[in-house]
Amino acid sequence: MKKLMTGNEAIAYGAYLAGVRVGAAYPGTPSTEIMESFAKYPGVSSEWAPNEKVALDVGTGAAYAGTRALVAMKHVGVNVAADSLFYGVYTGLKGGLVIVTADDPDMHSSQNEQDNRNYARFAKLPMLEPADSEEAKQFVGLALDMSEKFDTPVMLRSVTRLSHSSSPVEMSAAAPPPLPAEPPLYDRNIPKYVMVPAYARQRHPVIEERLKKLAAYADSSPLNRLEPGNGSLGIIAAGVAYQYAREVFPEATFLKLGMVYPLPAKLIREFAARVQTILVVEELDPFFEEQIRLMGIDVRGKDVFPVTGELTPGLVRRYAAEAGLLEETDETTEVTTAAALAALPIRPPMLCPGCGHRGLFHVLREAGVVVLGDIGCYTLGAAPPLSALHTCGCMGASIGVAHGVARAGVKDRTVAVIGDSTFFHSGIHPLINVLYNNSSVTTIITDNSVTAMTGHQQHPGTGITLQGQQTKAVQLEKFVRSIGYEKVDVCDPYDMDNLAEVLTGHLKSEQPSVIIAARPCVLHIREKNKPPFVDPDECTDCGTCLELGCPPLMQEEDHVSIDPLLCNGCGICMQVCPVGAIIRE
């Protein structure tokens, strides 16, 4: 029987079938649903870690103990987990460990589009890349076998177009392998698992040897396959890029790579001997191209396709035609149509109606402060008309950057703004740094009691686990006080007068301080209050409320109106109207 699954669901299913018992992840688009799906299978432990590094250490520990483990993260999560990635390659493990990296070419929901295939080469571990959901399911099992056979963690790469695409998956009647009757004894092996220089030095040659064996395995592995064609053109591709190329070049001979590192050198040589021209179709970096060139084989690749953005079948066709590898298509767009399309108003994402972040950013804009920001829904505070957040680099950067700005000294008043999930992810250390190195940074933690941006995941502050169990919630205020902060206030961002007053106090103070702006995400708790309405006779059409950038507020002929269907009834607009024209019965 076949069932439709997204790539993410198929990865979770494959892990379950292969007997994975321990899963850990931190949410991040497009990887989030992997652990959410895995959590629903019987007999597994699946959890949200506070960040990706912790997730990977948890997975590594489970694998040390002899259990198969799954760890998942978005591409930039691997940066956070990188230190742990490298030691795991040195020590190896007992049970299989698969680390999923979900890359995001074109940055549909990311701050960069780094190509994580480079991590495989950098950290010296094998990487597989499936091209559809069925392969995603199968490759997880193969990766775990490989992990155990070669004594190494294995990475599985997905991209947005795999993670969030659905295709049929063959359902298995077999149950996952049973648990051992008794837990095993821990395998104590100090030279293998204690990476002090003397032992690590012994391990490095083992890794180099292992890579050679993996490369030999790649040559014979069914993961890589040659698909004969008619033409003289040979295409090397993996993952979704393979699917695009397959569609655009139905006649070509293909070398479809399922194992993207290490590369099958012998197979590539054989392939090169069969065809006249080799075209490498890959998104982002010339990862295959450079390595194949190093084998002394000439290929075309990034002279045809861009290094930026994602490919689509249409783009593959266009670039190939421009390079003379395909006949030109006659898809000329009329200039008038193109102009009319470009003139259509865009629809950028915005803070939702009723979002507490809106109250905070209104207050911050009125205060005229520079906001050193972070990543989450609150990053939308940078979007017009609020335009009140001034930096966003990576998770957890805000507080450290604010401290650096304070050290350098600027005329402006500054604050750091960070979300609650982001705070638990990587905000704690920079908050300690502010105390330790004693600057007067004011940190505002936007506490909406959930990881909203990625679709409402639990986190250490919510008191609920991924598998729905009640647990101890880390209390933000208590926590911050316990590390030594004395000036701490908890405010409701709906109450903007009070928040503004508290902020003024904090900005005047020379002490390091924290404001917790607490208001649960309305989308998450599904709260809705009675919408107010605008009295058109009182409205002077001054536009003040429109500066909140709240979707239900609409400019009419000579006044503003509120769409009651969209409105959440938070009442923030009532507070900013200078003439009291927005009223609630």
Place this chain on the structure above:
Amino acid sequence: MKKIDFILTGVGGQGTILASNVLTEVGLALGYDVKKAEVLGMSQRGGTVESHVRWGEKVYSPLIEQGEVDYLLGFEMLEAGRWPLYIKKGAMAIVNRYRIPPPAVNLGKAKYPREEEVESLLKTAAGRVLWIDAMKIAGDLGNPAVVGVILLGVLSLQVGGALDTWLEVVKRLVPAKYQELNEKAFLTGREIVAA
């Protein structure tokens, strides 16, 4: 088996995801190879959503090329208007006659295109544009959430496939307590065009 490509487009929260799931499952049930691609990301924050649904003998790419779309299903007028380059010459667009003004329009800084403008944009490729008052019909049925299922009803008559197959999938994918409502919405959609 002839390939059939669909793009569904609208605004986050309008039900395009359920509709594209139904459409993909129907394709599978009718014996096609199928693929569906979606960008989820920021859609909850009122952004644009697009789903590519593909039926065929063997489907490789989850994404559809320009000029290949057999049916465009627009849940919102402006969003539908963005896709003429993807529509195959002479193919069909089915559009919900419903506006959700984007921020710039709310702020009075941009103009929402008129219905004729959207129609003429689509007609640069589409042979036929079917305008459906799905929001109004959904309101009459008592629940604006069934817009997508009404549009699927309209689409089903154009695409073919046994009514039972469509209804079975619709009922399987919606919560039990809304099955009857959605069945009614689907059948209403089929009647609009028949009429």
